[in-house]
Amino acid sequence: MNSTTDNSVPTVRTRADLLRQVAAWKRAGETVGFVPTMGALHGGHLSLVEKAREKASRVVVSIFVNPTQFAPGEDFDTYPRTEESDLQKLASVNADLAYLPGVEEMYPDGSLTNVRVESMSDLLDGLFRPHFFYGVATVVARLFLHAQPDVAVFGEKDYQQLQIIRRMVRDLGFPIEIIGAPTARDADGLAQSSRNLYLSAEERRNAGALQAALHRAAKRIGAGTLPSEALGEATALLASAGFGKIDYVSLVDPGTLQDLPDEVLAPGSAARLLGAAWMGKTRLIDNISVTR
Ligand code: AMP
Numbered sequence: 001m002n003s004t005t006d007n008s009v010p011t012v013r014t015r016a017d018l019l020r021q022v023a024a025w026k027r028a029g030e031t032v033g034f035v036p037t038m039g040a041l042h043g044g045h046l047s048l049v050e051k052a053r054e055k056a057s058r059v060v061v062s063i064f065v066n067p068t069q070f071a072p073g074e075d076f077d078t079y080p081r082t083e084e085s086d087l088q089k090l091a092s093v094n095a096d097l098a099y100l101p102g103v104e105e106m107y108p109d110g111s112l113t114n115v116r117v118e119s120m121s122d123l124l125d126g127l128f129r130p131h132f133f134y135g136v137a138t139v140v141a142r143l144f145l146h147a148q149p150d151v152a153v154f155g156e157k158d159y160q161q162l163q164i165i166r167r168m169v170r171d172l173g174f175p176i177e178i179i180g181a182p183t184a185r186d187a188d189g190l191a192q193s194s195r196n197l198y199l200s201a202e203e204r205r206n207a208g209a210l211q212a213a214l215h216r217a218a219k220r221i222g223a224g225t226l227p228s229e230a231l232g233e234a235t236a237l238l239a240s241a242g243f244g245k246i247d248y249v250s251l252v253d254p255g256t257l258q259d260l261p262d263e264v265l266a267p268g269s270a271a272r273l274l275g276a277a278w279m280g281k282t283r284l285i286d287n288i289s290v291t292r
Contacts, residue, residue: 008084009091009095010097013101015105018060031058032149033149033153034144039082039194042193047184055151056150059095060099062100062147063083063086068139069131071130071132080197099143101146106143113138114137117171120256121133124250133161136161136164136165150175151178154180156182156287157287163254188208189212191286193284203282207284209238210277216233216234217273218273228262244277244278245278247276247283250274251271253271266292271289272289272290275287
C-alpha cells in the first residue's frame with residue numbers, strides 16, 4: 001500500500017494488494033464499504049463515501065475510467081482525469097483506501113466474459129447507448145470480485161444503473177448489500193456530474209432546466225395529471241430552455257424500468273420519471289421519484 005502525503009489517501013493499484021488489505025480488515029472484524037467511480041470527483045461522489053462510512057467501518061473507493069462502457073466516438077479519451085485532486089478529496093471525507101487499477105488489472109488478457117442484465121439494459125439510456133450497461137455490469141462485477149465488499153453505494157443520479165446493479169447482485173447472488181444514495185445537486189438543482197465540466201457558462205446557466213422540468217412533471221403527475229400530458233409539457237420546457245436533442249422523458253416502473261402507460265399508474269403507486277437531453281455537446285441525465 002502506498003501512503004502518500006498527509007492530505008491524500010493511501011492507494012493500491014493491483015487486485016492482489018487490494019485483497020490483502022481487505023482480508024486484513026475482515027480478519028480484524030471490520031466491514032468494508034465500496035464506492036466505484038470514474039474519478040473527476042465532485043460532491044456527489046463524496047456524499048456516497050459518507051454514506052458508505054455510515055454503513056461500514058472501512059471505505060474503499062475505486063477510480064477507473066472503464067473503456068468497455070464507452071462507444072467509439074464517445075468521450076473515453078477526453079474524460080476528465082484528475083487523480084491528484086481526487087485523492088485529496090477522498091482524504092477530506094476520510095476514505096480509507098483508493099483502488100486505482102489500470103486497464104490490464106481490470107481486463108487481463110482482454111475480456112471474453114461479459115455480464116449482461118437483459119432487458120433492463122436495453123431501454124431508456126440503453127436505447128441510445130446500446131453497449132453502455134453491459135460495460136457497466138461487467139466492470140462492476142469485476143470490481144466486486146476485486147474488492148469483496150460487504151456494502152456498495154451507488155448514486156440515484158444514475159437510476160437505471162443502480163437498478164441494473166441491484167438486479168445483477170440478486171441474479172448472481174453477490175453477498176453484497178447495495179445502497180442507493182440521493183442525488184447531490186448544485187444550488188439551481190442541476191445534478192452534480194463530472195461531465196458538467198464540459199458545459200460553457202451559458203449552457204451551465206440553462207442546464208438547471210432539466211431538473212426543473214422533471215420536478216414540475218413529477219408534481220403534476222402526483223396530483224393526477226395524465227402522465228402523457230405532463231411528459232409532453234416537460235419535453236416542451238426542455239426545448240424552450242435550450243436543450244437540443246431530447247433523448248427521452250419517460251415514466252417507468254421503479255423496479256423493472258418498464259414504461260408506465262397512462263392507465264397503469266394507480267393512486268398510491270410509485271414510479272420513476274427519467275430524462276436525458278443534450279445541452280450543446282453534453283448529454284445530461286436526471287430522474288425523480290413520483291408518487292400518485
Ligand atoms: P461516475 O464517476 O460518474 O461513474 O459515478 C460514480 C458513482 O457516483 C455512481 O454510483 C454515480 O451514480 C454516483 N454519482 C454521480 N453523480 C452523483 C450525484 N450528483 N449525486 C450522487 N451520486 C452521484
